[in-house]
Amino acid sequence: MVGLSQDPSTLNPAITSMFAEHQVAGQIFNAMMEYECFTIVPVPELAQSWQASPDGLTYTFNLVRNATWHDGVKFTSADIKFTFEEVLPKYHPRGPGTFGANIKSVETPDEYTAVFKLKGSFAPLISMMGLWYAGVIPKHIYEGTDIVKNPRNMDNPIGTGPFLFKEWVRGSHIRLVRNPNYWMKDRPYLDEVIFRIIPDDLQRVRALETGDVDYIPMMVPYSEISRLAKKPGLKYVNHAAFGAMYQLQFNLLNPILSKVKVRHGIAHAIDKKFIVDTVTFGLENIATGPLCSTIGWAYNPDVPKYEFDKKRAEALFDEAGYPKKEGGTRFSIRIVIPRWTTDDVRAAEVIRDQLKDVGIDAQLIVLESAVDNEQTYMKHDFDIHIEPRLSTGPDPNQIRYLYHSENIRLKNPTPGMWNIPIYNNSRVDQLFDQGARETDMTKRAAIYKELQRIIVGDLPVLTIKELSNPHIFKENVVGVPAGPYGGARERLHKVWLMTASATTTVGVTTPTTVRVTTPTTTVAAPDTFSQTIVPVVAVIVIIAAVWLIYKKRERQSSAK
Amino acid sequence: MGLLAYIAKRILLAVPVVLAAIVVNFLIIHSVPGDPIVMIVAGYETDPEYVALMRKEFGLDRPLHEQLLAYMIQVLQGNLGRSTFGKPVLELVWERVPLTLLLMGMALAIAVILGILLGTLSASRVNSVADTVVTSLSVTGYSVPVFWLAQILVLVFAVQLGWLPGYGYSSLKADLTGLAHLIDVLNHALLPAMALALNQLALVVRLTRSSMMNVLTENYIITARSKGLGDRSVLFGHALKNASLPIVTFTGVQLGYLLTGAVLTETVFAWPGLGRLLYDALLWRDYPVLLSMFLFAAIIVTVANLVTDVLYAILDPRIRYGE
Numbered sequence: 001m002v003g004l005s006q007d008p009s010t011l012n013p014a015i016t017s018m019f020a021e022h023q024v025a026g027q028i029f030n031a032m033m034e035y036e037c038f039t040i041v042p043v044p045e046l047a048q049s050w051q052a053s054p055d056g057l058t059y060t061f062n063l064v065r066n067a068t069w070h071d072g073v074k075f076t077s078a079d080i081k082f083t084f085e086e087v088l089p090k091y092h093p094r095g096p097g098t099f100g101a102n103i104k105s106v107e108t109p110d111e112y113t114a115v116f117k118l119k120g121s122f123a124p125l126i127s128m129m130g131l132w133y134a135g136v137i138p139k140h141i142y143e144g145t146d147i148v149k150n151p152r153n154m155d156n157p158i159g160t161g162p163f164l165f166k167e168w169v170r171g172s173h174i175r176l177v178r179n180p181n182y183w184m185k186d187r188p189y190l191d192e193v194i195f196r197i198i199p200d201d202l203q204r205v206r207a208l209e210t211g212d213v214d215y216i217p218m219m220v221p222y223s224e225i226s227r228l229a230k231k232p233g234l235k236y237v238n239h240a241a242f243g244a245m246y247q248l249q250f251n252l253l254n255p256i257l258s259k260v261k262v263r264h265g266i267a268h269a270i271d272k273k274f275i276v277d278t279v280t281f282g283l284e285n286i287a288t289g290p291l292c293s294t295i296g297w298a299y300n301p302d303v304p305k306y307e308f309d310k311k312r313a314e315a316l317f318d319e320a321g322y323p324k325k326e327g328g329t330r331f332s333i334r335i336v337i338p339r340w341t342t343d344d345v346r347a348a349e350v351i352r353d354q355l356k357d358v359g360i361d362a363q364l365i366v367l368e369s370a371v372d373n374e375q376t377y378m379k380h381d382f383d384i385h386i387e388p389r390l391s392t393g394p395d396p397n398q399i400r401y402l403y404h405s406e407n408i409r410l411k412n413p414t415p416g417m418w419n420i421p422i423y424n425n426s427r428v429d430q431l432f433d434q435g436a437r438e439t440d441m442t443k444r445a446a447i448y449k450e451l452q453r454i455i456v457g458d459l460p461v462l463t464i465k466e467l468s469n470p471h472i473f474k475e476n477v478v479g480v481p482a483g484p485y486g487g488a489r490e491r492l493h494k495v496w497l498m499t500a501s502a503t504t505t506v507g508v509t510t511p512t513t514v515r516v517t518t519p520t521t522t523v524a525a526p527d528t529f530s531q532t533i534v535p536v537v538a539v540i541v542i543i544a545a546v547w548l549i550y551k552k553r554e555r556q557s558s559a560k
Numbered sequence: 561m562g563l564l565a566y567i568a569k570r571i572l573l574a575v576p577v578v579l580a581a582i583v584v585n586f587l588i589i590h591s592v593p594g595d596p597i598v599m600i601v602a603g604y605e606t607d608p609e610y611v612a613l614m615r616k617e618f619g620l621d622r623p624l625h626e627q628l629l630a631y632m633i634q635v636l637q638g639n640l641g642r643s644t645f646g647k648p649v650l651e652l653v654w655e656r657v658p659l660t661l662l663l664m665g666m667a668l669a670i671a672v673i674l675g676i677l678l679g680t681l682s683a684s685r686v687n688s689v690a691d692t693v694v695t696s697l698s699v700t701g702y703s704v705p706v707f708w709l710a711q712i713l714v715l716v717f718a719v720q721l722g723w724l725p726g727y728g729y730s731s732l733k734a735d736l737t738g739l740a741h742l743i744d745v746l747n748h749a750l751l752p753a754m755a756l757a758l759n760q761l762a763l764v765v766r767l768t769r770s771s772m773m774n775v776l777t778e779n780y781i782i783t784a785r786s787k788g789l790g791d792r793s794v795l796f797g798h799a800l801k802n803a804s805l806p807i808v809t810f811t812g813v814q815l816g817y818l819l820t821g822a823v824l825t826e827t828v829f830a831w832p833g834l835g836r837l838l839y840d841a842l843l844w845r846d847y848p849v850l851l852s853m854f855l856f857a858a859i860i861v862t863v864a865n866l867v868t869d870v871l872y873a874i875l876d877p878r879i880r881y882g883e
Contacts (some may be wrong), residue, residue, distance in 0.1 A: 370594025
């Protein structure tokens with residue numbers, strides 16, 4: 001039983017990039033590749049092996065031979081051709097740029113071979129073939145239909161994955177059962193997976209405590225973790241989420257923020273460690289640059305550092321021509337942030353206060369996410385925009401949307417990510433183009449490392465912290481995918497439940513690969529029960545007492 | 561004019577009200593920033609081609625008045641359309657109706673029955689300890705926010721005591737059918753119904769108490785007492801009927817509020833009813849579902865008002881309509 005935060009909007013993995021959707025669809029469908037959950041390196045799935053031509057223009061994939069769709073039809077290269085030519089380039093939110101712009105054609109010399117011909121060399125191709133970007137859907141079900149509105153997206157989806165769709169009671173649960181004919185030998189282990197939909201974050205945690213749910217793969221409130229970690233029978237794993245970062249995007253059209261010294265000053269004025277320690281209970285990593293450290297091969301720790309130093313910050317503001325005026329203020333700015341979670345907003349409040357400390361009159365505007373999107377992406381009306389959980393992986397080419405000048409869409413704005421800082425550096429553009437073309441991984445890494453150095457120097461965006469994705473599960477749940485690419489994003493085909501008798505015979509309680517981070521002890525565990533029940537009783541007693549005294553007085557006075 | 565003619569007239573009058581509600585709701589919803597496409601891509605990098613294609617797919621590229629006209633024609637034909645995510649709206653709403661009606665019914669029953677009993681008790685013994693306790697509790701009950709109360713109920717009865725289930729509408733691990741399933745569902749409904757009922761209960765208690773206190777000073781009550789009738793007979797046989805008019809009005813009006821309360825309660829208790837559907841549709845800017853939910857709410861409130869007025873005539877023979 002898995003706790004889920006909301007009903008998926010679709011179970012078709014080829015037309016969405018959202019969490020709840022992929023969490024469920026990921027059990028029903030496969031993709032060409034899966035990701036190793038710690039290193040985020042693509043590993044074979046439907047494509048068992050592949051070769052790239054030396055010029056990087058042709059990729060040949062050898063497909064798995066014993067896979068069938070859940071309705072018994074054989075899976076073949078025709079399904080791959082259909083998915084990558086007809087579906088992904090049009091209907092996936094990132095499809096046009098990732099696949100449409102790069103794939104010329106998919107050829108199918110035989111049933112188990114798919115040959116991708118590219119328009120130009122495009123190195124991120126392989127790492128964009130995971131389920132998140134490229135779930136493979138059946139041609140015989142979808143061909144000739146309206147892909148987006150096909151009823152199979154919502155009922156009885158047909159995939160090749162480890163579990164079969166059984167029922168979906170909207171708002172309550174989704175029930176999947178074991179696929180007895182799964183192409184991967186002896187998998188999955190579980191007979192049934194039920195996703196129980198509990199929208200409230202705290203209630204979802206309570207459901208784990210009452211035993212209604214066995215596993216919560218994401219969205220566990222940080223404030224609950226130190227308490228839950230101490231509970232017997234529960235296990236908790238924390239790791240940096242898959243590339244998502246909390247970041248401040250500067251509007252470079254603002255005359256004040258267009259000065260690099262001001263941006264450097266702001267970076268020196270913000271105490272990232274304080275934010276991580278207090279707001280996120282020490283559960284997150286401090287960010288250093290535009291790429292998340294989990295993308296290890298391309299991540300560059302050797303970038304300009306902006307240590308927390310108020311004096312340095314104030315000096316930089318003075319040099320930029322913004323000395324303190326009467327009242328101690330230098331200039332005013334508006335910080336806009338979407339309300340995803342309370343923790344996101346709290347971090348923004350700390351940032352506002354730290355900026356006030358150095359004389360910046362910062363006003364915080366918290367908006368519902370759709371309104372935020374309208375204000376920042378469509379109207380481009382902000383000074384600093386906080387994007388609390390922007391993904392920077394799996395391939396570093398992902399951040400091209402934010403920094404490459406081709407994505408400046410001031411005249412023709414779109415919702416969703418584009419280069420809203422209006423950052424324009426021809427060297428950066430050039431490096432992004434090279435990085436996308438280069439097939440040699442060592443050379444690619446060098447390109448992205450240089451990119452990170454330049455971007456952190458120019459600082460159109462200041463990253464604050466790398467998001468964590470703690471998951472909590474019962475002690476007897478074994479094989480939970482637990483790396484940066486785990487949680488919501490990985491399949492449950494390796495998960496099994498340990499029974500009491502198995503404990504004694506097997507004796508395995510900790511999967512050896514799990515990295516367990518204990519929460520910092522500086523923060524006291526909030527005991528929600530006593531925190532809430534005591535005030536209630538107190539309030540009731542006080543009200544009753546006041547009332548009784550009042551009545552007594554009233555009776556005495558009327559007796560007189 | 562007879563009662564039937566009156567009801568017919570009221571129904572005819574309700575039609576323009578509901579139509580106006582559709583237009584106003586449509587305009588309000590579309591003037592709120594964001595649309596389903598924005599919700600799908602918010603916070604992600606997106607290609608402009610995709611956005612353009614999806615807007616076309618959902619008909620959002622057409623001018624607003626065209627969209628409104630198309631929607632009105634569709635509704636008048638009895639077709640509520642399809643959710644942005646594919647399912648027919650009527651099917652989505654219909655599968656949620658029983659569960660929300662169950663919850664609202666239970667909440668209303670708890671509020672009205674318990675409220676009238678406690679209110680009557682309190683009015684018959686003004687300034688006694690019982691009265692003081694009931695009145696204080698009802699003030700507290702009315703002041704407590706629903707979402708907070710819901711959390712407390714779960715903490716106490718589900719987590720600490722383990723007496724009642726705190727989430728969902730049925731036990732998913734056990735395969736229950738027939739009567740066992742019904743009992744299981746009722747068991748699951750108890751906590752959310754309590755949370756939903758408390759505010760209403762507090763109001764019914766206060767209302768019954770003050771209304772009863774007025775009625776109890778009337779001459780006919782003194783007559784009844786002087787005939788030697790017992791307390792129970794006077795209170796429930798004579799006084800309550802006249803005191804109940806404001807309670808009936810109130811209950812009718814409260815149906816609308818119960819639906820609002822259901823949004824919060826159903827979200828906290830993961831109860832898959834209409835409130836949750838509304839909440840999800842709002843998050844996703846699922847226009848067809850949202851509009852249908854508002855239409856549904858408008859119809860419920862209109863019908864509830866009508867039923868209230870008819871009940872008046874039955875309870876108080878002096879009231880005549882249309883004269």
